[in-house]
Amino acid sequence: MKQAPSNFYAFPRIANTTMTKADLSELLLSTDGLIMTNGRMWDIKSKSLGAGIYRVSLELKEADDE
Numbered sequence: 001m002k003q004a005p006s007n008f009y010a011f012p013r014i015a016n017t018t019m020t021k022a023d024l025s026e027l028l029l030s031t032d033g034l035i036m037t038n039g040r041m042w043d044i045k046s047k048s049l050g051a052g053i054y055r056v057s058l059e060l061k062e063a064d065d066e
Contacts, residue, residue: 002026004044008058009037016057019046024054034061 002023008015012035019027024046035042035058042058049055 002030004031004035004056008035008042012037012040012042012058013060016055018049019054019056021052021054024056027056 004027005015005017007017028044031044033044035044041061043061044056045059046054046056
C-alpha cells in the first residue's frame with residue numbers, strides 16, 4: 001500500500017511531493033483521498049506536471065464538507 005511521505009503528517013500545510021500516476025492512484029485508493037493529521041482532516045490534492053508525473057499536496061478539509 002502506498003503511503004504519503006512523512007512530511008505530510010508532520011507539516012501538512014507546506015508538505016508536497018511528486019509521484020507517478022500509478023503511485024498517486026494507489027495512494028488515493030488506499031486513503032479515499034483523505035489524511036488525518038494534527039487533529040484535522042486533509043484532502044489530498046494533485047496537479048499534473050506532464051509525462052505522468054503529479055505534484056501532490058494537502059488542503060484542509062472544511063468542517064461542513066461532507
